[in-house]
Amino acid sequence: MDKRKVIDAYRRGFLTPQECAQVLGVERGQLNGLLDLPADSLRIIAASANNRPASS
Template identity: 55%
Template sequence: MDKSKVIAAYKRGFITVRECGQILGVEEMQLKRLLQLEERKSTFPSTSQRIGS
């Protein structure tokens, strides 16, 4: 399963943080880092996205 889909399910409240970690196969500290990275991805547009015209 795609890690961003699992993290999105956690953020939407469909699964707990523990379940999220179990699905991804990571421990608490690794999961916190993954969540931070995903948050940064959603904050900054990717280089493939065009802004403006």
Template identity: 70%
Template sequence: MDKRKVIRAYQRGFITIQECGQILGLEQVQLNRLILDSLDDHSSIELEIQPINS
């Protein structure tokens, strides 16, 4: 399963943080880092998609 899909499922409240870690096979520290990184990536993607002249 794609890690991004699992993280999105956690962020949307479909699964718990523990379930997310179990699915990805990560411990809490690694999982927290991955989630923070995904938030950084997600916000930069949103900024790139927004039109300049809005």
């Protein structure tokens, strides 16, 4: 799922902070750092996550 869409859903009030962090796969404490990032940075993070090899 696109991280920008998840963060947008959180900002619109559709997700709780805990749910947002869980969907993004980050700790709750890391969420604040992601929310402070500009949109361009989120695009880079999303692209790098999509290119990561699957965990086994």
